[in-house]
Amino acid sequence: MKEIILVGLNYRTAPVEIREKIAFPEETLTHYLKALKGLSSLTEGLILSTCNRVEIYAATDTPEVGVEEIKGFLSVQHQLPLPAFEETLYVLKGEELVRHCFRVASSLDSMVVGEPQILGQIKEAYRMAHATKATSTLLNKLLPRAFSVAKRVRTETSIGNRAVSVSFVAVELAKRIFAHLEGREVLIIGAGEMCELAAQYLVREGVSTILVSNRTWERAVALAERFKGEAIPFSELGRALLRADIVITSTDAPNFVINKDMVVDILKRRKNHPLFFIDIAVPRDVDPQVNSIDNIYLYDIDDLQEVAAANIKGRQQEASRAEGIVAAAVEQFCRWYQSLEVIPTIIALKEKMERIRQKEVDKMLVSFPNLSARERQAMEDLSKTIVNKILHNPITLLKKANENADGEPYVDTVKKLFSVETE
Amino acid sequence: MINVLFFEITVGLYAGGTLAYLGYLITSYPKAAWVGRLLLGGGFIVHCAALVLRYIEAGHVPVTSLHESLSFFACLLVGSFLLLRLYYAVEIMGAFVAPFALLLVIWAAVLPKEIIPLPALLKSWWLPIHVTFAFVGEAVFALACCAGVIYLIQERLLKSKRAAGLSRRLPSLEVLDEINYHALTIGFLLLTIGIVTGAAWAERAWGAYWRWDPKQNWSLATWLLYAILLHQRLAINWRGKKAAVMAIVGFGSVLFTFLGVNLLLHGPHTYAEWLR
Structure with a gap:
């Protein structure tokens, strides 16, 4: 009976120095897949290679040989002696492998749990393996199952859409104030890494213009250029506040750059259109009193961090729900896998009994050539009834065990007791 | 009085829709919203049928008793929410609209349901x-x-x-x-x-x-x-x-x-x- 094996390493088991040496470049993956398929003990193969993990899935009749061959394959293809990386490898089989595969696809095994890229990567890996005809029955069942598990995890839990970094929380909040971010203008006052990161996310969400203001004109111009935005002189901040919908401040000013009176005045002139202040400066740039004005929302760095922390907590809760979905799918898959063996076992068992019965009846008929047609028929019927009655219990048990996903021990027992073989 | 039976089915469907939408509000499980939409939408169709049947039976728009008015209003409320949903992704509003509609039909359900004839005038x-x-x-x-x-x-x-x-x-x-x-x-x-x-x-x-x-x-x-x-x-x-x-x-x-x-x-x- 064929089974699936997995040899791989990931960010937990191997440092980046090894991961980068073992990784397979995407452009030449087809070539490697063909080489993998060429290994004598393997009947199916798939290579998943991302910056955080390299995993080889394969189907084989001889798992032990298969694992050694894959290890050798990694060593030869990357021209790296096996002892240099062997202890970073993990080998998985059976239920454990299925669970691992489903968890990877659902982004539960990712460095940043819930990050969405991994599903695309594993889909691409499968697409290429499939196109090279390196996959068959087992992997063609396992991978599509993994994708549907990942989809369920994504739609039934909110594991994927919780912002856990401060910059991303800012974007998430902006989307809860404004219906959409396309066409909005963002004003950056000051400079700083977090500021730029948040601005980058906002650009990705479709904001139209980035305005940059800085006490140092040259720095404003430089940052504006990077975002293809507009530099605004510090003295004209008020005018910029009329245009902007989202304001990110991060100056090193010792006092508030923006105070309540200023905002009240501006809000009137912008016809009460909401304004979202993201203050990531320490000491703060925006007077906290601003938050008490209607239609004005102010989050400082601590507020953002608190939301991020709450999101991380929420994500952990969601992860345990996701694990439940995975567990159910693993059980289902294992049942399918066993059914691959139970049905052939039943058939083999029936065939063997029928052969024995036929042989014995024939022998008997040779010894008694003078029997009438009716008597011959009676002998046939009698022998059939005996065989059926004897087989009734074992077959019922096998079928029931198959449904309850614990068929394996019975299959083995039946095979041994009746010495039947399945293909 | 088949319209009353239809009305009672409506109450049941709105109750189911309310539960599903409240479940969605609490768990944010998308299937719950789907079920809520289905039940509320189904309720709306049955409700419309109930009103049409009553209209035929009474010979005038069924708004001549408090029962009828509440029922008619609830139906329009659900209908306008279902319409709103087509334009805005505000599924969660169902968790507010459905209970309100349910409250209206429950109130209507306990009131006398006989048809009051409309004066010729x-x-x-x-x-x-x-x-x-x-x-x-x-x-x-x-x-x-x-x-x-x-x-x-x-x-x-x-x-x-x-x-x-x-x-x-x-x-x-x-x-x-x-x-x-x-x-x-x-x-x-x-x-x-x-x-x-x-x-x-x-x-x-x-x-x-x-x-x-x-x-x-x-x-x-x-x-x-x-x-x-x-x-x-x-x-x-x-x-x-x-x-x-x-x-x-x-x-x-x-x-x-x-x-x-x-x-x-x-x-x-x-x-x-x-x-x-």
């Missing part, structure tokens, strides 16, 4: 026109009120920096404010038509456009309230929280006009009066 095409415009207008105001309640919750959560939990599941403030604005203009237009056609009908039936009965007075007060709100929005840019509060106050006035006047005061709009 009032039999006119003005009845369905007047009542439909007024009721649809009020249903749209109910949506504005729901959006207003959600706006206030979301605004409170964002202002107080509790943005990690429930807030994630509620629509953005801007969408809620937009719903408030559109519901306000559409509702106001419908209510205006409702009042004008009501006056025209009164002229036909009683010979006077305006008789200063409590229902008319309260309708006028409600209309003025919404006129002020609309003015504030358009002329001095009231938006967000103030508009949300106004939409809730305005709907309070609608409710009083709709129910309070009938239950507490007397006049030709009170159903019992028609029997005399």
Whole structure:
């Protein structure tokens, strides 16, 4: 009976120095897949290679040989002696492998749990393996199952859409104030890494213009250029506040750059259109009193961090729900896998009994050539009834065990007791 | 009285829809919203059928008893929510609209359900026109009120920096404010038509456009309230929280006009009066 094996390493088991040496470049993956398929003990193969993990899935009749061959394959293809990386490898089989595969696809095994890229990567890996005809029955069942598990995890839990970094929380909040971010203008006052990161996310969400203001004109111009935005002189901040919908401040000013009176005045002139202040400066740039004005929302760095922390907590809760979905799918898959063996076992068992019965009846008929047609028929019927009655219990048990996903021990027992073989 | 059976099925479906939508609000499990939509949508269809059957049986639009009025209003409320959903991704509003509709039909369910004949004097095409415009207008105001309640919750959560939990599941403030604005203009237009056609009908039936009965007075007060709100929005840019509060106050006035006047005061709009 064929089974699936997995040899791989990931960010937990191997440092980046090894991961980068073992990784397979995407452009030449087809070539490697063909080489993998060429290994004598393997009947199916798939290579998943991302910056955080390299995993080889394969189907084989001889798992032990298969694992050694894959290890050798990694060593030869990357021209790296096996002892240099062997202890970073993990080998998985059976239920454990299925669970691992489903968890990877659902982004539960990712460095940043819930990050969405991994599903695309594993889909691409499968697409290429499939196109090279390196996959068959087992992997063609396992991978599509993994994708549907990942989809369920994504739609039934909110594991994927919780912002856990401060910059991303800012974007998430902006989307809860404004219906959409396309066409909005963002004003950056000051400079700083977090500021730029948040601005980058906002650009990705479709904001139209980035305005940059800085006490140092040259720095404003430089940052504006990077975002293809507009530099605004510090003295004209008020005018910029009329245009902007989202304001990110991060100056090193010792006092508030923006105070309540200023905002009240501006809000009137912008016809009460909401304004979202993201203050990531320490000491703060925006007077906290601003938050008490209607239609004005102010989050400082601590507020953002608190939301991020709450999101991380929420994500952990969601992860345990996701694990439940995975567990159910693993059980289902294992049942399918066993059914691959139970049905052939039943058939083999029936065939063997029928052969024995036929042989014995024939022998008997040779010894008694003078029997009438009716008597011959009676002998046939009698022998059939005996065989059926004897087989009734074992077959019922096998079928029931198959449904309850614990068929394996019975299959083995039946095979041994009746010495039947399945293909 | 097959319409009553249909009505009772409606109550059951609305109850299921309410449970599913509340489940969605608590768990944010998308399947729950799907089930809620299905049950509420199914309820709406059965409800429409019940109203049509009752219309056929009675020979006039079923708004001559409190039971009928509540049922008719609930049906329009659910219908306008289902319509709103096509334009805005505000599934979560179902968690507010469905319980409200359920409350209305449960109330209707415990009231006497016999058909009250319409006096010959009032039999006119003005009845369905007047009542439909007024009721649809009020249903749209109910949506504005729901959006207003959600706006206030979301605004409170964002202002107080509790943005990690429930807030994630509620629509953005801007969408809620937009719903408030559109519901306000559409509702106001419908209510205006409702009042004008009501006056025209009164002229036909009683010979006077305006008789200063409590229902008319309260309708006028409600209309003025919404006129002020609309003015504030358009002329001095009231938006967000103030508009949300106004939409809730305005709907309070609608409710009083709709129910309070009938239950507490007397006049030709009170159903019992028609029997005399």
